Amino acid sequence: MFKLAWKNLFHDRVRLAVTLVGIVFALVLILVQFGLFLSFLDTSANIVERSGADLWITAPKVPYVNGGPPLSEANRWKALAVEGVERVDRYILAWVPWKLKSGAIESVQVVGYNLDSGLGGPWNVVAGSVEDLRGEDTVMVDEIYKDLLGVTHIGQVFEISNRRARIVGFTRGIRSFTTAPFVFCSFKNAQNYGAGNLREDQAVYLLVKGKAGIALEALRAAVQAKVPELDVLTNAEMHGRTQTHWVFATGAGITTLMGAVLGLIVGVVVVAQTIYAATVDHIREFGTLKAMGASNGRIYEVILAQAAISGGMGYAVAIAIAAFIARGSEGGNAPIALPPEVAAGTLLLALAMCMGASVISIRKATRIDPAMVFRG
Amino acid sequence: MIEIRDLYKTYGSGGAEVHALAGVDLDVAAGEVLMLMGPSGSGKTTLLSVMGCILRATSGSVKIEGREVARMAENKLPEVRLKHFGFIFQGFNLFPALTARENVELALKLKGLKGTRAKAEAAALLEQVGLADKLNAFPSDLSGGQKQRVAIARALAGEPPIVLADEPTAALDSQSGLTVMEILTGLARKRGRAVVVVTHDNRVLQYADRIVRIADGRVVDEEDRERAA
Structure with a gap:
């Protein structure tokens, strides 16, 4: 079934390219927006984080x-x-x-x-x-x-x-x-x-x-x-207090946070639409598979494999682009952080988004009207 | 091989009920070519779908090789389809990303055959339908008649006792249509398969052992081969 998924994707390279562009766009958007937000968080309290102190005594x-x-x-x-x-x-x-x-x-x-x-x-x-x-x-x-x-x-x-x-x-x-x-x-x-x-x-x-x-x-x-x-705060408390101030008490923090959240929402929507369209394109083939006696489980396998392959490929391109952008931003005023945790988390997110989006089309594929399969 | 009794398939409910099938009785024997004819919307494809365990009947009985399938759980039906049926579609329904051999191999793999055995069996099936030289051709490189022959080879994968064909000659020229029918008839005559063909194509009636005419979801006429001739 993996072979069918792979061949389905690569048979129509234009469709695959469109799918990948959608996924890459969404993931780069998410990576950059979250990178900006993480960098924002880091910059807002870096002096505390790296202070080496255990406690801060303040007014x-x-x-x-x-x-x-x-x-x-x-x-x-x-x-x-x-x-x-x-x-x-x-x-x-x-x-x-x-x-x-x-x-x-x-x-x-x-x-x-x-x-x-x-x-x-x-x-x-x-x-x-x-x-x-x-x-x-x-x-x-x-x-x-x-x-x-x-x-x-x-x-x-x-x-x-x-x-x-x-x-x-x-x-x-x-x-x-x-x-x-x-x-x-x-x-x-x-x-x-x-x-x-x-x-x-x-x-x-x-x-x-x-x-x-x-x-x-x-x-x-x-x-x-x-x-x-006086106030006696642990370094973590001082760090949190400073970050909270900049994130929530200033418009800049909320704006960056909103940007990151919107990036995530837009990314999820773009990926969902892209994967859904790619799956629905093959709906007739899934119907044929079903008529031939493939269980719903086998059809899930193909659809999820297609989604995972698309997600994995899209991620590979997106992480390379995001790393390039992050590297280019290092010397600027708006650096983009791309820690390994975010890179790994985004891979999981990409797979989850793609496979989640395909689940919507799975329902469509497994409830196909048989008349559609027989229609010329 | 197939016994259908008092079969109903109803869509909608209350005043909006539509009977796609309304009390169909039908038997199909091994080695028989049965053709289902009737106007559009008469219920032919619905009957084929119910017979092939793709669609569930509202009421009545459908026995496949003596086994009642009409009230079988939904998740058991794919296994019945896999074991008993080969399907041939009007639009061929080949997988465009797969070669002719891979299309047939896919059906074999669904039936549990793997690796080199599946490859060899797929090649043998394609050879039987005269496509030994087209193993690695993609559907887009084949003519309509060749595509339908690939579809027949795929339907024969795993040697199902029953082949259901929906308008198999509709998209073909006369010669290709006759070739396809000769292959299907050969299956029934030489291999004892039950072949059920939905068709509008009068050119192919000569291949029928029996012609069943359907209208408004009912069997309205049956002709055996001699009478049809």
Whole structure:
């Protein structure tokens, strides 16, 4: 029966091409839309996800990571007093003005972190070294934002809040969700840039690292008890809170999510119609098979095999196109994520959509009016 | 071989009832060529469908080689069709994606024959209908008469005792039509098959052992071979 399915498909190559175009279009649409959404999710809270911290101490009800009122350093000492806490680092993430060579101003987000622990620091450093950030007025930016910030090479000097900022390295792929790029530097330098308008003894966040093997929830509760007037969140909670803010509290998130959902709906409809039409094209042959004594099960086999072959072939083409688009988008402002889980999930989705759509036509094929089979 | 008694096939219900078959009694014997004739809408194809276990009767009895099939469960009917019947259609109904041999092979595979045995048997059946040189031809490369001969070879796959043919010569020229009928008659005479042919084609009546005329779902006349001649 598989042979019949295969031959049925390849006998009419124009029909097969039309079927595959429909499936490929639908799958690429789904992959790109979900890729954009996943990338959106990742970008919205990447700084938290990669922070390496176990807990975040913030001012109450801070909705997302990209801001918040200052915290007194006294809270750091309170947290350090909790058993099971290995270290507590001050952390700054705040908007400051970046002056380009042309004199124009760009807004950037200075990320000031403790160079000794590396908590909340940059990752994927492709030029220079984080050790170079120990120097006075030194910063590191991402390659993606070179053009935006007017940066061409290491050693260039710019101004942040009217204070010099020397480029000592580049990262790759650390996007900011907002239009303001991240600029990594030491906590001290960030203070000097006036980030968050902090006093000497203040920070925007406190990042807590627990001792190895410590139970996270117990640690969170213990730290919270020491600083009851503040919020103590696990890294996952902070990550979720930030993502939720950007996804649901901003139009951008809903739009991207809707795009992904619409992509899925349109994809399902296109595939369903395409597969249905392809199956109905062979309805007379299924009727003949039935008249010859094939059980409904044998007819299902042919129809499902046709759907699976179409789905598999469509997927192979679609994933190649989506990978090409994703690769092309890597350096742009709207990257498309294509993790293996999504690729695998889309294969299952493609097969499910194709076979699901064919089930509709199976009903038609197995309830054929016999007069149709005998009609000339 | 086939015994049909008081057979009804009714569509619709209440005032909208239509009797496609209304009390048909009919026997078909092994080795007999029976032709069903009648105007369009008279119930010939419905009778052929019920006889071939494709369509279920509303009431009455249909026995195939002594086995009652009229009240058989729906899911048992494909097995009966597979074991007892070969079908020949007016429009040939060949699978366009398959070669002549593959079309016949498909029927053999449905009947459980596999691999090289199925290939060899398909070739032998096509040889019997004079198409030994067309094994690898696709239906689109064959004439109408050749397609119908492939369809006959397919109907003979697995040696079914009964062959049901619906207007097998309607789409053929005179010569091809006669060739097809000679093959079908040969099946009945030499191999003892029961052959039931629905036809409008007066040219082929000479091949009938019996002609049954149907109108409004009823058998209205029967002629044996001598009388028809």
